[in-house]
Amino acid sequence: MVHGNDARLLSRMFNKISDAMAKEKDYLTELDEAIGDADHGITMSLGFSAVASELSRSDLDSMTAAEVMAAAATTFLDAVGASTGPLYATGFLHASDRMNAHRPLDAAGQVAMLRAITTGIQQRGKGMRGDKTMLDAWMPAADAAEARSGEPGHIWSSACEAGALGAKATQSMIALRGRAARLGERSLGHIDPGAASAVVILKAMRETFDGTASG
Amino acid sequence: MVHGNDARLLSRMFNKISDAMAKEKDYLTELDEAIGDADHGITMSLGFSAVASELSRSDLDSMTAAEVMAAAATTFLDAVGASTGPLYATGFLHASDRMNAHRPLDAAGQVAMLRAITTGIQQRGKGMRGDKTMLDAWMPAADAAEARSGEPGHIWSSACEAGALGAKATQSMIALRGRAARLGERSLGHIDPGAASAVVILKAMRETFDGTASG
Amino acid sequence: VKKFLNDPDHVVEEMLEGVVRAHQKHLMPAGKSNRALIAREGPRPGKVGLVIGGGSGHEPCFLGYVGKGLADAVAVGNVFSSPPPMPILHCARAASGDAGVLFVYGNYAGDVMNFEMAAEMAEAEGIAVRTVLTTDDVASSSMEDRDGRRGVAGNFFTFKIAGAACDRGHSLDACEALTRKANSRTFTLGVALEAGSMPQTRRPSFEIGEDEMEFGIGIHGERGVSREKIENADAIADKIIDRIFHEMGAVAGSRVAVLINSFGATPLMELYILFRRVEQRLKAKGIEIEANWIGHYCTSLDMVGASISILHLDDDLTTLLHHPCDTAALKIG
Amino acid sequence: VKKFLNDPDHVVEEMLEGVVRAHQKHLMPAGKSNRALIAREGPRPGKVGLVIGGGSGHEPCFLGYVGKGLADAVAVGNVFSSPPPMPILHCARAASGDAGVLFVYGNYAGDVMNFEMAAEMAEAEGIAVRTVLTTDDVASSSMEDRDGRRGVAGNFFTFKIAGAACDRGHSLDACEALTRKANSRTFTLGVALEAGSMPQTRRPSFEIGEDEMEFGIGIHGERGVSREKIENADAIADKIIDRIFHEMGAVAGSRVAVLINSFGATPLMELYILFRRVEQRLKAKGIEIEANWIGHYCTSLDMVGASISILHLDDDLTTLLHHPCDTAALKIG
Numbered sequence A, B: 001m002v003h004g005n006d007a008r009l010l011s012r013m014f015n016k017i018s019d020a021m022a023k024e025k026d027y028l029t030e031l032d033e034a035i036g037d038a039d040h041g042i043t044m045s046l047g048f049s050a051v052a053s054e055l056s057r058s059d060l061d062s063m064t065a066a067e068v069m070a071a072a073a074t075t076f077l078d079a080v081g082a083s084t085g086p087l088y089a090t091g092f093l094h095a096s097d098r099m100n101a102h103r104p105l106d107a108a109g110q111v112a113m114l115r116a117i118t119t120g121i122q123q124r125g126k127g128m129r130g131d132k133t134m135l136d137a138w139m140p141a142a143d144a145a146e147a148r149s150g151e152p153g154h155i156w157s158s159a160c161e162a163g164a165l166g167a168k169a170t171q172s173m174i175a176l177r178g179r180a181a182r183l184g185e186r187s188l189g190h191i192d193p194g195a196a197s198a199v200v201i202l203k204a205m206r207e208t209f210d211g212t213a214s215g
Numbered sequence C, D: 001v002k003k004f005l006n007d008p009d010h011v012v013e014e015m016l017e018g019v020v021r022a023h024q025k026h027l028m029p030a031g032k033s034n035r036a037l038i039a040r041e042g043p044r045p046g047k048v049g050l051v052i053g054g055g056s057g058h059e060p061c062f063l064g065y066v067g068k069g070l071a072d073a074v075a076v077g078n079v080f081s082s083p084p085p086m087p088i089l090h091c092a093r094a095a096s097g098d099a100g101v102l103f104v105y106g107n108y109a110g111d112v113m114n115f116e117m118a119a120e121m122a123e124a125e126g127i128a129v130r131t132v133l134t135t136d137d138v139a140s141s142s143m144e145d146r147d148g149r150r151g152v153a154g155n156f157f158t159f160k161i162a163g164a165a166c167d168r169g170h171s172l173d174a175c176e177a178l179t180r181k182a183n184s185r186t187f188t189l190g191v192a193l194e195a196g197s198m199p200q201t202r203r204p205s206f207e208i209g210e211d212e213m214e215f216g217i218g219i220h221g222e223r224g225v226s227r228e229k230i231e232n233a234d235a236i237a238d239k240i241i242d243r244i245f246h247e248m249g250a251v252a253g254s255r256v257a258v259l260i261n262s263f264g265a266t267p268l269m270e271l272y273i274l275f276r277r278v279e280q281r282l283k284a285k286g287i288e289i290e291a292n293w294i295g296h297y298c299t300s301l302d303m304v305g306a307s308i309s310i311l312h313l314d315d316d317l318t319t320l321l322h323h324p325c326d327t328a329a330l331k332i333g
């Protein structure tokens, strides 16, 4: 694939995320009912549908991948606020910054993007693994992708698998950050909604990038 | 029976009414839920328990039957207000007035009391038979009692029977007075709570007077 | 249905103990009982006294409207029950400044009987009493039977106008006439989505189906005038406004006051959404909103539902509406 | 769960359209969006600007507290979601009178991130910003971790004090210090009997058993700190007051302000019953109630429940508490 199509590729990615989030909205909200304030599915779906519709109105041909990421960051943030707004906005902006100086969105570029998003989220939320947050999906996913970076065909399946395992593992954690942290031990036994929605994003990324990453 | 006991007899009557009303409270409230404001059982039970406890604190030996009736009227009114307060207070006061100039509470006296209560209710509420109110129990009861006044043993069973039939008949009436009148045809099919509680009172009267009326 | 209660039979007494302590700057009991509450800066010689009242369960009605510039006294009944004559009489005595007393209350069989008995007793003591029954509930009977309608949340406006008329020193005749005018120009319609529940029963007083609403509801948990399919907020507001427009003679350039009232459990968020539509409809007709109130002004225990009231103003009523008052539930100026 | 709504995804926009029309005497949008609302008579040169905000679903929080003598601007988020930085920045700009701007909002991860981003942007424009997080919820963490607590209905008091401090012309340092003091002396505990429901789901966000209550509840329909057997009103009030007494250093002769707050569906009648007990307990300790508020001041959609907040006054705070203000939800003086 050629460089000029990266903006379109990312736009396709955000479309897929938006569709997937709309489908998982109820499930995510149910998770947030258990240990949060019952809005996570609503927030994520609203935010990514705003991103998708903003990008659909943009002239992608004249945009770089970095510009698409930056537009997604701002749009997502303005649409949702909440906890996820600053977290993902910072993640996307961080990825955008990395892209500026970077080569096309080939396998290495995709892994770098995944890591950059993760690092951005970490910086904004000052969290770490084991806090029972979205980071418990993003961090193992980025690690797994990096470990597989020599095998372009396996990057996204590994990332998804690791992310899903990480999200699953939040079930046995006590929340240390975000709203659920107020519940203390009552948060045990429930999957973190933010980790679950991270997996939804990762899977949409896999769908987008699988096959493209061979070049 | 002797005259001096009339005050006690009436006090016993109000006790029986109070007990019966406490037992029927839920049923009466359910009736009022259907076509009123769900308080009729509460109001009636509260009102007669106030009367019973007022009389239990009174020196009945120094009171006439008329004074007992008047005390019941005031106590009931002050305790409940509502629609039933003025209606029964006026009924009881009316009966009290009649008693003043009257002979003891023998069969004739009892029939006169029943009629006086009924007339008082009529005067206060400006209602008539067929309005779907408590009068649909009180009026036939008073009529039946008067018709049987020559047969002391049957006065109260006739009154109760006629009252119960009258209350039952409210089921097929459209309410013309009181809160239920707002419902128009929607009041059809439901027994009027005030008519139902009138039957409760009539039955407690029967229990009180049956046997006493032979003299 | 779960509630913050102790003995359900003492709910009114306990509430009133709270009220008397909470609002001691505005009101005080007339005697030993809290069933007759008097405005601290209300009654004064030469002023017509305004007495309001009714059952409990409508808070802040009626006790929240006692204070300077509004009602001089309130008689408080049991839940959904008219107060008996005695507390009303106590109110009349305390409110009397020898210029007569005005009784204003909702048109319900029970209230009429008890207030009339009290009026007779007050008259017998030499206190001149006039009565205005509030009859703002458009749903409760036809336009021809306006006087037969019941009083619901719109009594907020009628009380306000009556209190202002009294406070401005009008005669008993004038106070009565102005209050009657306010009532005749006030129109309310209410919708319930779920019934409330009595403290003693703690079950919904009746069931409203999943996709139903009760249209033309009163404020006592009585059923409404018709059971209808539930609709969205705008459609409900439209239905109400259409009915009110049909009755109210307001034309372009008219001024109105609007009250969007929660029956208890409906939150402010939804009231604002209703108000949005009401404002659009009034604007489209060229009718101006002089003032509006949105919140819990006349409730029916914990009923889920709301009512819309409109007072069609004229110059007199506008002046009286803006007249200052200071009560627990309403402060103006 | 039935509600007066149109498209559930437009609930906030529609509500704000209603709010902007209803309260046009008090506030107006900062720009084209209604997500940043400015007090009409709020900001002025030389005065510290007070910016508050948070998610929707808490009405009259936060927008009801915008106006002269209280907040200068409010940023409005989606239901139970912090507003994003842009409307907060618009608020900061509009509230700025070149004497600095004070941000006061509840201590939640989302709000902290968004307000901090906005603060950085405002600082970059040369607006000095200070932040006070409200942390009045006694239940949300231990006494030692006071700063980790979340802000709930008691922010009513903290906003009031902050607004008064700003309006009286104090410096940014002084406004911050007084606001911090108010927050550190405010204690709240809440109890939910039934969960609220989101406009989009219209189902209770969680179930509370027939004979259970959720103790130490927040204002976002989050679960509380513990599930307990339901008790009567006095027992619940006692439990709350005992916890608050344990933390608050008030002794005989101290003065406090009391807020009995409905989370949405709990009616005034029950709040008065709770207040009755709170007053008894305070009186027994010789603590005087300087002022009290009872009603819907900080809600959680249509949750059934109530919270009790106590502000332990000192001379400064008493003066500021009584300072006049004029907003949609609170008028003093």
Ligand SMILES: Nc1ncnc2c1ncn2[C@@H]1O[C@H](COP(=O)(O)OP(=O)(O)O)[C@@H](O)[C@H]1O
Residues within 6 Å of the ligand: A032, A036, A037, A039, A040, A043, A044, A082, A083, A084, A087, A121, A124, A125, A126, A127, A132, A133, A134, A135, A177, A178, A179, A192, A193, A194, A195, D080, D081, D082, D109, D110
């Ligand atoms: N500091 C943080 N770092 C990373 N993720 C966080 C942090 N705080 C919260 N989260 C994530 O945010 C999710 C909740 O998002 P959402 O429901 O949209 O926001 P809110 O809690 O404001 O309602 C949590 O499930 C958690 O994964």
Ligand SMILES: Nc1ncnc2c1ncn2[C@@H]1O[C@H](COP(=O)(O)OP(=O)(O)O)[C@@H](O)[C@H]1O
Residues within 6 Å of the ligand: B032, B036, B037, B039, B040, B043, B044, B082, B083, B084, B087, B121, B124, B125, B126, B127, B132, B133, B134, B135, B177, B178, B179, B192, B193, B194, B195, C080, C081, C082, C109, C110
């Ligand atoms: N004018 C009237 N005459 C006779 N009975 C009446 C009249 N109005 C109402 N009632 C009776 O009162 C009953 C209702 O009493 P209750 O529920 O205690 O009062 P409220 O309607 O004030 O709640 C009705 O069922 C009816 O029988």
Ligand SMILES: [Mg+2]
Residues within 6 Å of the ligand: A032, A036, A037, A038, A039, A040, A179
């Ligand atoms: Mg959430």
Ligand SMILES: [Mg+2]
Residues within 6 Å of the ligand: B032, B036, B037, B038, B039, B040, B179
């Ligand atoms: Mg009734």
Ligand SMILES: [Mg+2]
Residues within 6 Å of the ligand: B037, B039, B082, C079, C080, C081, C082
């Ligand atoms: Mg009643």
Ligand SMILES: [Mg+2]
Residues within 6 Å of the ligand: A037, A039, A082, D079, D080, D081, D082
């Ligand atoms: Mg949230």
